[in-house]
Amino acid sequence: AQKITQTQPGMFVQEKEAVTLDCTYDTSDPSYGLFWYKQPSSGEMIFLIYQGSYDQQNATEGRYSLNFQKARKSANLVISASQLGDSAMYFCAMKVDTGRRALTFGSGTRLQVQP
Amino acid sequence: DAGVTQSPTHLIKTRGQQVTLRCSPKSGHDTVSWYQQALGQGPQFIFQYYEEEERQRGNFPDRFSGHQFPNYSSELNVNALLLGDSALYLCASSLSLTGIHQPQHFGDGTRLSIL
Numbered sequence: 001a002q003k004i005t006q007t008q009p010g011m012f013v014q015e016k017e018a019v020t021l022d023c024t025y026d027t028s029d030p031s032y033g034l035f036w037y038k039q040p041s042s043g044e045m046i047f048l049i050y051q052g053s054y055d056q057q058n059a060t061e062g063r064y065s066l067n068f069q070k071a072r073k074s075a076n077l078v079i080s081a082s083q084l085g086d087s088a089m090y091f092c093a094m095k096v097d098t099g100r101r102a103l104t105f106g107s108g109t110r111l112q113v114q115p
Numbered sequence: 116d117a118g119v120t121q122s123p124t125h126l127i128k129t130r131g132q133q134v135t136l137r138c139s140p141k142s143g144h145d146t147v148s149w150y151q152q153a154l155g156q157g158p159q160f161i162f163q164y165y166e167e168e169e170r171q172r173g174n175f176p177d178r179f180s181g182h183q184f185p186n187y188s189s190e191l192n193v194n195a196l197l198l199g200d201s202a203l204y205l206c207a208s209s210l211s212l213t214g215i216h217q218p219q220h221f222g223d224g225t226r227l228s229i230l
Contacts, residue, residue: 004157033215043203045158045221052216091157097215102148102171103207105157 002027004092004106011111013082020067021077021109023092031097034075036066039089039108048090051075082113117142119222121206127228128196136191136225140208146170147189148219149181152203164189165211193227201229 003026013019025034036048049061051068059066067076079086089110093103120139128134140147146165150158160173164183183189187208193200203226207219 031215035218037221043205043224043226045205045207047218047220050216050218093157095215101215102160102163102173103150103158103219104160105150107155107157 002029002032002094002096002104004094004104006092006106006109008109009107011109013079013111013113015084015113015115016081018078018080019082019111021079021090021092021111023075023077023106025073025075025092025094027094027096029096033095033097034066034068035093035095035103036064036075036077037091037093037105038086039091041088045091049077079111084113084115087111087113119206119208119220121204121222121225123225124223125226125228127230129230130196130198132196133192133194134196134227136193136204136206136227137188138191138206138208138222139188140206141220144208144210144220145187146209146211147183147187148207148209149189149191150205150207151175152205152224154202158205161191196229198229201227203227 005024032053034051037045049064051059051066065078089108092106148163149161152158163171167183178194203224205224207221209219
């Protein structure tokens with residue numbers, strides 16, 4: 001079974017500062033993918049960034065980067081130059097390459113960007 | 116390019132009733148997954164449909180059932196509603212033949228309240 005742990009229920013960051021959202025995972029499958037989604041108050045889950053278990057380099061997508069440490073089983077999301085519109089819930093999720101390819105989500109982190 | 120659309124947006128039911136939620140996948144996608152997101156939690160996988168058949172199922176009782184139509188749209192049915200079924204129901208679509216690196220695309224969800 002897969003498990004995602006997000007230990008930060010809430011985070012505050014000043015506008016234009018960088019922030020790191022923590023995610024640790026557990027799986028026995030050697031092939032897996034890690035995803036980060038943003039969920040504004042409207043409810044839609046917005047895909048942000050992906051990291052594959054065999055990827056040698058950390059993923060980057062605009063202001064988002066993923067600090068992937070495979071030995072520690074961590075996949076932290078870094079948001080640079082925070083904007084007020086970044087205020088939302090952020091979910092880390094995992095999908096393995098065997099059997100069910102559904103996403104397993106963590107409990108989320110609520111990020112609030114302050115002006 | 117139409118994204119994932121869900122209907123209705125909000126729904127209020129009473130205990131014991133039955134409900135049907137609907138989802139149209141993103142254009143070009145053939146696989147639909149349903150998730151339940153209770154307040155303050157991450158989404159939980161209910162089931163996944165591909166080629167009009169339920170392919171995978173999470174830890175949900177038989178009161179939860181679904182259907183996929185030839186045009187890839189899908190329905191989620193819940194019978195004998197319980198207070199604990201109150202949640203945001205998210206539909207996600209993907210393309211079956213792609214690898215685990217492809218993200219699932221989510222709709223805005225249906226917010227179901229049970230009185």
